[in-house]
Amino acid sequence: MKIPMEMPMPTSEPLFRKDAYARMTEAEVLAHTERGGIILNRTLFYATGGGQPGDSGQLLWGDGQCTIATTVKGENGAVVLVPHEGETLPPAGTPVTQVLDWDRRYGHMRVHTALHLLSVVIPLEVTGGSVSAEKGRLDFNMPEAPEDKQALQDQLQALIDRDLEVTEDWISDEELEANPQLVKTMSVSPPRGAGQVRLVRIGTADEQIDLQPCGGTHVRRTGEIGKIRLGKVEKKGQQNRRVYLHLEP
Structure with a gap:
């Protein structure tokens, strides 16, 4: 079924939040959006948000399959899988893999995860950011460029090589309001209104390296990041510098 504009959009159980390492699972098609998106009752696919792109992949059913180009957020927290143009869609009610x-x-x-650590070695306000599969960047409220980029890279690599644990915690909206210093990114406001806000912690509670609100997916330990390289630092306005980070092969 397609969802008429006046009907509320169904929601999906976000399996990616329970286990970011899950690669394949079963689900059922709940509905199609007016634009041909697919809503499942449970989803491994992360929807674009917080600078992280939406996931891609495939849906398989019976004799059919379709390729998912990206995943976006719908109304009321729905996760919408967006197929490539011209793909055949599984009907509502179809079990899919x-x-x-x-x-x-x-x-x-x-x-x-590496960008979270970059915000540790450059302890300035973050004004924007972006993630891709091989590189990312953070924009900082940084009037002057770093004097020694190699030293920053060495500090960042040292944190990564400590193989620190990455875990999550949850606090209430009220606790976040009482601790505004947790929010590093000025351009992205943590989602409020659901009663709880997810925090991502790097390190332990006793030896904490970083703690900030984030809805994205992360590795379990920083050692999985591997070797990184800091790329160019671009000037973006009078007060801002954009710092690029690359994963090394």
Whole structure:
């Protein structure tokens, strides 16, 4: 069924939040959007948000299959899988197998976690950011460029090589309001209104390296990031500098 504009959009159980390493699982098609998107009752696919791209992959059913180009957020928290143009869609009610483009997602997880650590070695306000499978960038409120980029890269690599644990915690909206210093990114406001906000912690509670609100997917330990390289630093306005980070092969 397609969802008429006046009907509320169904929601999907976000399996990617329970296990970011899950690559394949079963689900059922709940509905199609007016634009041909697919809503499942449970999804491994992360929807574009917080600078991280939506996941891609495949849906398989019976004798059919379709390729998912990206994943976006719909109304009321729905996760919408967007097929490539011209793909055949599984009808509502069809049991399907979700197959994630794992190499691309795992790249996102490694880069996203590395960017959290970049905000540790450059302890300035973050004004923007972007993640891809091989590189990412953060924009900082940084009037002057870093004097020693190699020293920053060495500090970042040292944190990565400590193989720090990456875990999540949850706090209430009220606790976040009482601790505004947790929010590093000025351009992206953490999602509020659901009663709880997800925090991503790097390190342990006793030896914490970083703690900030984030809905994205991350590796379990920083050692999985591997070797990184800091790329060019671009001037973006009078007060901003854009710092690029690359995963090394």
